[in-house]
Amino acid sequence: MPRSTSGEPAAFTADDYRARMARAAESAAEAGLAGVLVAPGPDLVYLTGYRPTAITERLTVLVIAPGQDPVLVVPTLEAPDAEKAPGAAALSIRDWTDGKDPYAVTAPLLDVDGRFGVSDNAWAMHLLGLQQTLPGTSYVSLTEALPMLRAVKDEHELARIAAAGAAADQAYGEILKVRFAGRKETEVAADLAALLLGSGHSQVDFTVVGSGPNGANPHHEAGDRTIEHGDMVVLDFGGLKHGYGSDTTRTVHVGEPTDEERRVHDLVREAQQAGFEAVRAGAACQDVDRAARKVIADAGYGEYFIHRTGHGIGVTTHEPPYMIEGETRPIVPGMCFSIEPGIYLPGRFGVRIEDIVTLTATGRGRRFNDTSREMAIVE
Structure with a gap:
């Protein structure tokens, strides 16, 4: 660049x-x-x-x-x-x-x-x-x-999205060091926003912090709920750096998780990996959704995956193309989009894992987020 x-x-x-x-x-x-x-x-x-x-x-x-x-x-x-x-x-x-x-x-x-x-x-x-x-x-x-007007990025745009993704990864690495238990969701969200700005973002678009039962709402806005020991916490955050978007989600746990919580998290991680592996030359956008959704449905949680698998990203954090059933448009090199399957158990907890991905000229997918997708344990 x-x-x-x-x-x-x-x-x-x-x-x-x-x-x-x-x-x-x-x-x-x-x-x-x-x-x-x-x-x-x-x-x-x-x-x-x-x-x-x-x-x-x-x-x-x-x-x-x-x-x-x-x-x-x-x-x-x-x-x-x-x-x-x-x-x-x-x-x-x-x-x-x-x-x-x-x-x-x-x-x-x-x-x-x-x-x-x-x-x-x-x-x-x-x-x-x-x-x-x-x-x-x-x-x-x-x-x-013209849904694809902005969808295919050139090398300079891809470099900006890569930089934004790396900056969001940096913010995630730092947020794992803060205390969660006993603090309000809004306080952790404020920490995330400050970390995004500190990593070079010029604009923070969202900082979702969904703890415990709030994590079962995919678009929960950080509220006054106090995070407790034993909570699963969904962290979804992003904004603009160099004019291009970042957007990543990781789900952490305050203290040791239960066997069920670990199983659900592992399942979402497997689904996210399946969606990523579906990104290849000749694939359609819906193939990414199908691959991720199949993992979750086969495990009996299909009804709890309640949104599309992904969306495009560029000068805004949500734009075409969309990774959803019925979108037969082919994935072409330079398209950038999220892969973010989730499972949401009403009244209990939610899990979502999200990376921004592109298809390279070699016909393989490339992630713009490289932080661990394993469950992180926080205090």
Whole structure:
């Protein structure tokens, strides 16, 4: 990964963003779209490097269409910031002032009878405004039309995800040294957040600490429950480093576990390994889910594995592709996704183990998390 003199990864260049927008235009044409309309959010960051400081009711939209240069429509008061964006040299900026109709400014850039992909987080009021101005147009979400827009990472993106994963691993190694028993979940979560920031994360997205029966809720938010000796504790945490996501889960135990707790943990570990071994050239996304789920179902715990096996990761911690039954899309080199099977026994405890994985050019899987998947005993 190219690095600056400070040791940080070198910033993506205007040429990088130009190539991304060109691929988006090509993908749009292949999908039968007249173009894509990108609102502020992860797609805009990925395509241009622009992250508006103020996301308001004012229209900001990137218009990418085959055969024409990309144009970013912005409010006049935000144009100076847009002009400083890393990808600004690869596009044109068209601004509009308060009191003017932003949809009239945008309309000439669009095919009056075209079908457009729209980023999922676009405001409904803006989509309706465009429809009113151009009643012949139609729209589809980018997740539906171009789900793989950001899915396949280049070598520089992979290096950033690897660095984020290593930093999360570092945080996990340190959290094992703190005391759990007698402390609230929120206190351990605060420790985790501080460790992520200390490892170089610029942003902490989540720190799930699910102790005892709370661990049976996959998305439990750390609460005021006091962690007790004998608790199983699910730790799921991640955020952004160098603009790319980390996300890992390990399940620890306060003191010695029971035979059943150890058996369930071993089963989830076996399922996670089976999912990883299913990552290979020619496999479909659903094959990873099937491999992990089969281990758990065959052991009689199928009804307690209540979510998909994985999700994509990149400039956000959740994005396509998804490792779930029915997703027949092939896994290709450069895709990055989680493998995180779990067993959740209501009112008792839960276990989840998660790594971020990619398919390499050799046709084999590579993990971005290398901490032990064995059950760790904490105090």
